[in-house]
Amino acid sequence: MQRVIPALLSTMIASAGFSQTASSADVPQPYAMRASIPTFYNWTGFYLGGQGGFGGGAFDISPRVDISGWFAGGQVGYNWQNGRSPWVVGVEIDAAFANIERDVTNAANLPFASAFSSVDYFGSGRIRVGYAVDRAMVYGTGGIAWAHNEVSLFANPNYIGTIATSSNTHVGFALGVGLEWALSRSWTMKFEYLYNDLGSANYFDGPVPGGVNADLRYGLGRIGLNYIVDWGRPYSASKF
Numbered sequence: 001m002q003r004v005i006p007a008l009l010s011t012m013i014a015s016a017g018f019s020q021t022a023s024s025a026d027v028p029q030p031y032a033m034r035a036s037i038p039t040f041y042n043w044t045g046f047y048l049g050g051q052g053g054f055g056g057g058a059f060d061i062s063p064r065v066d067i068s069g070w071f072a073g074g075q076v077g078y079n080w081q082n083g084r085s086p087w088v089v090g091v092e093i094d095a096a097f098a099n100i101e102r103d104v105t106n107a108a109n110l111p112f113a114s115a116f117s118s119v120d121y122f123g124s125g126r127i128r129v130g131y132a133v134d135r136a137m138v139y140g141t142g143g144i145a146w147a148h149n150e151v152s153l154f155a156n157p158n159y160i161g162t163i164a165t166s167s168n169t170h171v172g173f174a175l176g177v178g179l180e181w182a183l184s185r186s187w188t189m190k191f192e193y194l195y196n197d198l199g200s201a202n203y204f205d206g207p208v209p210g211g212v213n214a215d216l217r218y219g220l221g222r223i224g225l226n227y228i229v230d231w232g233r234p235y236s237a238s239k240f
Helices: 004-026
Strands: 045-060 064-081 087-105 114-133 136-154 162-182 187-203 212-228
Touching (some): 045 087, 045 187, 064 212, 114 162
Antiparallel strands (some): 045 212, 136 162
């Protein structure tokens, strides 16, 4: 009996320890979650795209003529954003075919009955400086701009019987502001206003001794769609 009782006690103690161990194994253990790394959109990269919109302004050839019309074209550029800095610096070149024009008929006290002035294509090379909050960026832009304009004078109110035609290229500056939004990693959409002051150019130097100087100014409201090329882009950026 003295040997049996200690043996039974040892068996009971061992069974209790095993049961406690088994019960502990059944209890779910807390899982230590790893902190997720926050992602952000990075604007760095070469891009190309298309744009179009409406423009209006003045062709001042004494008298001044208000001009307006539509345009469509494209652009190429490059943006650079340093890590998580919100500042984005870039350069952009754009060009567009246009129909920004004005017709004049029944011109009183002038040696022609009708006239036609039209900006048929234009472009610019500009620097862009933007402030980005993830996928949204506001920016200012400025640089050199140019536009080709053509003027025709007619002896007939129905634009028949050409008296003279003259064309020239104006060169000046462009300033503007814009808002751009990343639709995906590679596609962005922008809304932009650009004011162009293209200075003076000389027209009708042949028919008119010394020609006639004319100033050209207009504003552009446009919408654009860009595709950012993935070459060399940082992959720490969000790939939404």
